[in-house]
Amino acid sequence: MYKHASIIVLALILVSSFSLAAQPIEEVQTTTPAEVQALIVEPSSRIDGLLYMREEEKLARDVYLTLYEKWGARTFLNIAKAEQQHMDVVGALLAARNIEDPVSGSATGEFKNADLAALYSSLVSQGMKSVTDAYLVGAIIEDLDISDLKESLAKTADEAEIWVYTNLLKGSENHMRSFVRQLARYGITYKARYISDAELQAILSGR
Numbered sequence: 473m474y475k476h477a478s479i480i481v482l483a484l485i486l487v488s489s490f491s492l493a494a495q496p497i498e499e500v501q502t503t504t505p506a507e508v509q510a511l512i513v514e515p516s517s518r519i520d521g522l523l524y525m526r527e528e529e530k531l532a533r534d535v536y537l538t539l540y541e542k543w544g545a546r547t548f549l550n551i552a553k554a555e556q557q558h559m560d561v562v563g564a565l566l567a568a569r570n571i572e573d574p575v576s577g578s579a580t581g582e583f584k585n586a587d588l589a590a591l592y593s594s595l596v597s598q599g600m601k602s603v604t605d606a607y608l609v610g611a612i613i614e615d616l617d618i619s620d621l622k623e624s625l626a627k628t629a630d631e632a633e634i635w636v637y638t639n640l641l642k643g644s645e646n647h648m649r650s651f652v653r654q655l656a657r658y659g660i661t662y663k664a665r666y667i668s669d670a671e672l673q674a675i676l677s678g679r
Contacts, residue, residue: 518633521624522566523574524585528620529558529640531588531595532613534580539599539606547654551610551647558640565636604658610651611662617644618675619666645675652676 533555540548559575566573574584581596583589599609621641628634652662664672 518624518628518630519569519571521627522562522571522633524588525620525624525637525640526559526562526566527574527583527585527588528617529555529562530575530578531583531592532617533559534592535595535599535609535613537580538596539609542600543603543606545603545606545654547650548606548610551650554643554647558643561636561640565632604655604660607651607654607658608660608662611648611655612665614644614648614651615664615666615672618648618671622667648672648675649678 533552536548536552536555539545540552563573563575578584581589581592583592595609595613599606618641621637621644625634625637625641628637655662662672663669667675
């Protein structure tokens with residue numbers, strides 16, 4: 473019963489998040505993390521993966537907001553808003569399972585995970601060079617996120633985690649398509665770095 477209830481509640485949180493891509497965002501999230509906490513009671517056996525994903529979604533949000541401030545390209549702002557919703561969903565699952573939130577109180581660009589902190593600095597530095605470098609950074613982030621989400625899905629049989637990771641994956645695939653389209657406007661073809669070329673082509677074709 474609790475698993476099915478958690479899936480339904482998480483669905484209400486997620487349903488507005490993954491059609492955003494580079495479209496204007498006006499929806500209001502009506503289901504709160506507290507409501508999720510009231511229904512999901514089973515502990516996670518993959519805490520590290522959830523903690524990492526919470527910060528990885530923050531990395532995406534922080535980078536995109538920083539690049540939006542630099543270049544003023546609406547794509548970054550729209551996708552940053554979607555990444556915030558991704559963060560909220562993972563955060564709700566952490567709260568529901570009484571797992572300490574690694575991003576609580578952290579400023580833009582601050583991470584408990586040292587690898588993500590270093591990656592943030594590297595990506596922002598690259599994205600500041602030109603708007604095309606910024607779009608390339610966006611594609612790289614989504615490439616990595618897709619790879620990590622697929623790995624997380626392969627390691628869990630937990631229904632709530634599967635629901636969260638699957639829907640975050642759909643969102644990341646939408647974002648990847650948006651960034652690749654922007655790069656194509658400048659005659660640049662993105663080459664996959666973390667997923668395979670076949671996986672990238674399947675994403676771009678909508679399969």
